Amino acid sequence: MFAVGGWLDETKRVYFQNATSVRDYRVQLRGSRSVILFGLYLFILIGAAFFAYDSSTRYAGGSIVDAQRQLHTFAATVMGMLGGAIALVAPGLSATAVVLEKQRQSLDLVFSGPVTPKYYLVGKMMSSYRYSWMLLVLALPIVAASVVLGGASWYDVLTAFIQLSAQGLILTAIALLMSTMAVRPVSAIIWSYAATIVYCIASSLISVSYVFSRTFGGMSGIGSNANEAPWYVTMSPFTALDTSRSVTVAWGVHVPNWIFAVLFALATSKIFVLAAGTQLSFTGGREIPSLRIHSLLYGFLLSYAIGCAVGGSVSAIHSVTRSAAFGSTPMAVTASDTSSILGRAFCGMTSVLVLFIAYLSCFGYDREHRYWPNGLVSWKSIWNGTPAGNLPFLLMTLLLASLGMGIGAGVSGVGVVSGFYWIYVGYAISFWVLMFAIGRMVSSFFGGLRNSRVLVFVVLIAITSLPLPFLTAVGRNSEDPTNSMLWNFYFLSPLLGDDATRVPSALMFAALMTGAAVVLLFLSELRARSKMVQAQKYDEQA
Amino acid sequence: MLEVKNLRKEYGGLTAVKGISFNLNPGDIFGFIGSNGAGKTTTIRMISTLLEPTSGTAILNGADVRKDPMAVRRMIGYMPDFFGLYDDVKVWEYLDFFATIYKVPVKERATVIDSVLELTNLTVKKQAFVQSLSRGMQQRLCLARCLVHDPSLLLLDEPASGLDPRARAELKELIAELGRMGKIVIVSSHILPELADFCNTVGIIERGELLAFGPVDKIVQEIQPHRVLVANILEKADEASHVLSGLPSVLNSAYTDDGEVRIEFAGDFAAQAQILTKLVQDGFQVTAFREDSADLEDVFLRLTTGAVN
Numbered sequence: 001m002f003a004v005g006g007w008l009d010e011t012k013r014v015y016f017q018n019a020t021s022v023r024d025y026r027v028q029l030r031g032s033r034s035v036i037l038f039g040l041y042l043f044i045l046i047g048a049a050f051f052a053y054d055s056s057t058r059y060a061g062g063s064i065v066d067a068q069r070q071l072h073t074f075a076a077t078v079m080g081m082l083g084g085a086i087a088l089v090a091p092g093l094s095a096t097a098v099v100l101e102k103q104r105q106s107l108d109l110v111f112s113g114p115v116t117p118k119y120y121l122v123g124k125m126m127s128s129y130r131y132s133w134m135l136l137v138l139a140l141p142i143v144a145a146s147v148v149l150g151g152a153s154w155y156d157v158l159t160a161f162i163q164l165s166a167q168g169l170i171l172t173a174i175a176l177l178m179s180t181m182a183v184r185p186v187s188a189i190i191w192s193y194a195a196t197i198v199y200c201i202a203s204s205l206i207s208v209s210y211v212f213s214r215t216f217g218g219m220s221g222i223g224s225n226a227n228e229a230p231w232y233v234t235m236s237p238f239t240a241l242d243t244s245r246s247v248t249v250a251w252g253v254h255v256p257n258w259i260f261a262v263l264f265a266l267a268t269s270k271i272f273v274l275a276a277g278t279q280l281s282f283t284g285g286r287e288i289p290s291l292r293i294h295s296l297l298y299g300f301l302l303s304y305a306i307g308c309a310v311g312g313s314v315s316a317i318h319s320v321t322r323s324a325a326f327g328s329t330p331m332a333v334t335a336s337d338t339s340s341i342l343g344r345a346f347c348g349m350t351s352v353l354v355l356f357i358a359y360l361s362c363f364g365y366d367r368e369h370r371y372w373p374n375g376l377v378s379w380k381s382i383w384n385g386t387p388a389g390n391l392p393f394l395l396m397t398l399l400l401a402s403l404g405m406g407i408g409a410g411v412s413g414v415g416v417v418s419g420f421y422w423i424y425v426g427y428a429i430s431f432w433v434l435m436f437a438i439g440r441m442v443s444s445f446f447g448g449l450r451n452s453r454v455l456v457f458v459v460l461i462a463i464t465s466l467p468l469p470f471l472t473a474v475g476r477n478s479e480d481p482t483n484s485m486l487w488n489f490y491f492l493s494p495l496l497g498d499d500a501t502r503v504p505s506a507l508m509f510a511a512l513m514t515g516a517a518v519v520l521l522f523l524s525e526l527r528a529r530s531k532m533v534q535a536q537k538y539d540e541q542a
Numbered sequence: 543m544l545e546v547k548n549l550r551k552e553y554g555g556l557t558a559v560k561g562i563s564f565n566l567n568p569g570d571i572f573g574f575i576g577s578n579g580a581g582k583t584t585t586i587r588m589i590s591t592l593l594e595p596t597s598g599t600a601i602l603n604g605a606d607v608r609k610d611p612m613a614v615r616r617m618i619g620y621m622p623d624f625f626g627l628y629d630d631v632k633v634w635e636y637l638d639f640f641a642t643i644y645k646v647p648v649k650e651r652a653t654v655i656d657s658v659l660e661l662t663n664l665t666v667k668k669q670a671f672v673q674s675l676s677r678g679m680q681q682r683l684c685l686a687r688c689l690v691h692d693p694s695l696l697l698l699d700e701p702a703s704g705l706d707p708r709a710r711a712e713l714k715e716l717i718a719e720l721g722r723m724g725k726i727v728i729v730s731s732h733i734l735p736e737l738a739d740f741c742n743t744v745g746i747i748e749r750g751e752l753l754a755f756g757p758v759d760k761i762v763q764e765i766q767p768h769r770v771l772v773a774n775i776l777e778k779a780d781e782a783s784h785v786l787s788g789l790p791s792v793l794n795s796a797y798t799d800d801g802e803v804r805i806e807f808a809g810d811f812a813a814q815a816q817i818l819t820k821l822v823q824d825g826f827q828v829t830a831f832r833e834d835s836a837d838l839e840d841v842f843l844r845l846t847t848g849a850v851n
Binding site: 013017019020022023026027030031104105106107108109110111112113114115116365 | 553587590591592612615616618620622624626627628629630631635639640642643644645687691
């Protein structure tokens with residue numbers, strides 16, 4: 001009972017009585033600066049809306065349908081501009097939120113008080129996110145014009161606003177993480193906008209296909225219902241209005257996609273804030289275990305979702321090819337092929353570890369933080385963020401993700417995945433353990449954590465991509481470039497090609513990479529230990 | 543009560559603090575002395591929970607900095623050697639921000655802010671912007687910030703650096719007042735005479751090791767166990783030194799070419815007077831006669847080598 005009361009008090013304090021947010025709010029609204037900025041924003045938005053309206057209606061034909069379509073285009077354009085404003089402003093505001101405090105050296109003052117990283121970061125996030133909301137609220141009269149003109153309904157506007165808010169939240173959280181990690185404001189801004197660009201391109205590529213299918217493909221969405229579409233089409237800030245009516249059919253119920261968008265935004269921003277929190281806390285802090293538990297959970301759920309999607313597609317192809325061949329043959333997708341496809345999908349999915357492997361594998365010191373080797377493998381250290389717990393954490397993440405994908409595929413109609421899937425899982429695990437071992441080896445040569453991380457990233461990109469131009473050049477005269485003998489020596493070759501014949505080479509490379517990883521891990525541990533002994537000797541001599 | 547137990551901090555191959563230990567009681571004003579890079583700030587940051595100790599710990603009123611940092615933070619006020627003030631914030635807003643952070647009840651906040659402003663003599667600047675304050679006022683505002691939650695321990699890192707003599711004197715008086723209020727105050731500084739004035743305990747740190755710790759008098763006595771008298775003689779200082787060596791209360795006597803005789807002495811004031819009488823009666827022309835008492839600076843220079851980490 002007391003625990004619940006304490007939690008409620010703390011939650012109230014974090015979200016409703018946040019000192020950081022109140023202070024920033026006072027500063028933001030002080031003087032005429034904010035009035036001028038918002039005035040300028042409105043002026044530009046109104047000007048752009050007039051221009052869009054003129055462009056949309058100029059070429060309208062005489063029919064009502066045509067006029068209606070043009071008005072909808074106008075509404076979508078206005079909402080797209082609003083999305084652009086959110087994508088431009090949200091990261092910019094939070095990118096400097098923490099890094100400027102670091103530069104001003106005021107973080108120490110705050111964290112010498114009873115303040116958790118969560119309290120501080122949520123306050124910072126609210127301060128920045130408030131601006132996104134202000135942008136939306138200020139744009140309401142202009143958006144209302146498109147409702148009055150008949151280009152959109154209030155429901156469309158409301159759901160589009162909810163989607164834009166969700167995207168603003170994600171972009172704010174990403175920039176906040178960058179701000180926590182960066183040392184200088186300029187680098188925080190650059191990284192934040194780079195991440196925003198990647199997010200916008202990726203989300204727009206997904207949702208634009210849906211929008212085009214609706215606009216030019218007659219009435220159809222992806223399913224039988226005109227508005228049916230996967231929930232992730234709502235994640236682009238530029239197509240908020242067009243995707244506002246989209247729904248996902250779950251267990252026979254049409255669930256509006258904006259609900260998924262909000263849930264996804266909350267979950268994503270939470271993990272970004274947790275990651276930012278780990279940058280501001282000790283190794284023994286609550287943030288690292290929390291981040292790790294969330295990562296495992298999200299990894300499992302994401303893999304499950306991908307397993308469902310890939311499994312669903314594969315089983316659909318399976319049934320189509322079976323009926324095409326009247327149940328019997330040569331064209332039919334076999335269970336082994338299905339598992340092999342799923343296995344390669346799993347390997348592809350783990351490529352996201354490119355961003356994290358350097359963080360997991362490297363040790364050393366970084367300003368006042370120190371991640372010093374405390375052994376090679378320790379399951380006890382899995383939650384505290386020390387180097388010995390990182391390999392078990394990596395293995396646990398990959399195993400849970402593989403289980404999630406296997407279960408997802410099974411649920412979607414593929415059935416129980418065969419051994420081929422697990423061979424690919426083993427291949428992926430051995431590849432990432434080898435990368436981890438390279439990270440440990442690099443760290444044993446360097447003292448600074450940042451240098452080690454950058455070098456690991458460079459090595460990873462180099463050994464995976466550098467052979468590609470050479471191998472492509474060698475095999476360019478053959479019909480299938482990947483058929484050259486040399487390709488068989490490329491350790492990513494099991495992921496190429498389109499059948500299950502690559503499985504034996506996956507098994508072979510898995511064994512080779514595991515062997516190499518074990519040797520590297522052993523050598524790096526020896527080096528790390530001797531380095532520590534040297535440090536102790538130096539200390540004693542001093 | 544503050545117990546610092548074998549506190550140690552390593553950065554890679556460098557050990558900044560090598561297992562230091564000391565205890566402080568309420569009302570103690572502890573002067574933490576050391577050269578730049580000696581480990582003062584690192585120690586203070588570990589006690590303030592901003593830096594994780596490699597080993598060892600500090601316990602404040604039963605709360606461990608490693609096991610329960612939040613409880614420790616509620617009881618400390620930390621003033622670093624930089625201001626870290628926010629722009630565009632008024633003095634009362636700045637204090638209100640920290641009062642909220644320290645969970646000072648809303649109803650009491652205004653009163654608390656007024657009282658700390660009064661204590662630090664900043665009441666007239668309540669509505670001023672922090673960037674408009676002079677350096678001395680900003681320093682006092684930082685101290686006011688540390689006091690909003692009535693902490694048991696104050697950690698002041700180089701509080702007097704960059705202040706003019708008047709601001710320095712005011713700050714000194716303020717710290718002494720805080721000691722009288724029963725707070726433990728840890729002050730790190732380079733300005734030794736200043737510390738000797740108001741600290742009742744000092745610690746000397748070099749290369750991360752605590753070389754001496756205790757009341758100022760006791761430390762001084764440790765490096766200079768006997769009283770030293772100095773007599774300036776116009777001529778024949780060597781003879782005077784020889785004569786004094788024979789007196790029962792004189793432990794040792796030495797002279798310099800410029801006529802100064804240094805007498806290590808173990809007697810009372812009557813015996814001290816007799817020394818002067820003896821010199822005069824024997825015809826030595828005494829131009830000065832005084833006690834040479836060692837101070838904190840002598841102790842510091844005697845104990846340290848000037849080496850840094």
